[in-house]
Amino acid sequence: MRAPGIVHHRTRRRRALRRRVVWTGGEVLVTVGVLLMLLVVHQLWWTNREARQGAERKVQALEREWERGKSARPRESSPAVEGDGPVSGTPSPGREKQRQTRTGDSEGAAxxxxxxxxxxxxxxxxxxxxLGLRVPVAEGVSKQNVLNKGYVGHYKDTQQPGRAGNFALAGHRNTHGEPFRYLNRLRPGDTVTVETEAATFTYxxxxxxxxxxxxDGGVIRSVPRSTVRPSxxxxxxxxxxxxTTCTPEYTSRYRLVVWGKLRSMRPR
Structure with missing residues (x-):
């Protein structure tokens, strides 16, 4: 028969060991929780802050560069030609000719x-x-070199702004500046402008x-049409x-797409 004192001593040691295991496990869980919270703060706040500031600096740099280039060019007396409303349906021959002329002039300037x-x-x-949005457009849709900087990226092999075809862009909906966070709020009739060194294009x-x-690559084709939902x-x-951007928010499973038509072009 075991002595009662020895049994009691071993029981106390087992209980102390269990308490240490539970305490250590709790500390590990708290540490992991803090690290996850810091990661979320970094992704949802810090990357947005850094990307937005960087994007705004780039916009300002582009505007200064264009202004210097404009000052160096000789002034032209011919006024800019603008469109007379959204392009829809089949335009009349006169309007179609005018639109083609504007496009040709702007393409030549570009x-x-x-x-x-x-x-x-x-x-x-x-x-x-x-959306109160003003953001740089960069060539390509690389996450590291374009989208994660808070820029909007231009899809390779789609047209440049103002040219016949499809000028297709992508942007983050969440984190890294999230320029397209509220893209779903756009409605028919809203305007979207693209300013380059040569001209300003209003869609x-x-x-x-x-x-x-x-x-669904059909949405960025020259004549954009979904291959998944052909209607x-x-x-x-x-x-x-x-x-284009990801949907639903905080996922990358699907894409949200907004289309527009060119209304006017104004040379700088």
């Missing part, structure tokens, strides 16, 4: 004064008044595709802009 942007280079400014929001596959999109060539 070709003469702005070389093809280098990969990841910021070369334009996107403005969306309804009018025309329609929205609330959700489609991340692999969304267009059937005729035109002058389009496409804005």
């Amino acid at each position: 070709n003469n004064t702005s070389p093809q942007p280098s990969w990841s280079q910021a070369y334009a400014v996107l403005r969306i008044p309804r 009018v929001v025309d329609r929205t595709l609330p959700q489609t596959s991340a692999r 969304y999109g267009y059937t005729e060539p035109g002058y389009y802009i496409t804005l």
Whole structure:
């Protein structure tokens, strides 16, 4: 038979060991929780702060550069020509000719004064008044070199602003500046402007595709039309802009798409 004192001593040691294990486990869980909280703060606050400040500095740098270039060019007396409303349906021959003339003039100006942007280079400014958005546009959709800087990225092999076809862009909806956080708030008739060194292009929001596959390449084609939901999109060539971002928020499973049509071009 074991002595009662020895049994009591071993029981106390086991209880102390269990308390240490529980305490250590609690400390580990608290530490992990703090690290996760810091990670969330970094992703949701710090990356947004850094990206937004960097994007705003880039916008200001582009505007200063363009202003210096404008001051160095000789003044022209010919006034700018603007459109007379959203482009929709089949325009009359007169309006179509006028639109083609504006496009040709702007393309010529862009070709003469702005070389093809280098990969990841910021070369334009996107403005969306309804969202209070002013953000640089860079060539390509690289996360590290473009999107994570708070910029909007231009899809490779889609057209440049103001040219016939589709000027397609992508931007983060959450973290890293989240320029397209509220893209779902855009409505038909809202304006979207793209300013380059050569001209300012104004598009009018025309329609929205609330959700489609991340692999739906049809939405950024020259004549944009969803291959997943074919009832969304267009059937005729035109002058389009496409804005894409992830949906639902805080996921990257699907894509939200907003389309618009070119309304006017104003040379700088």
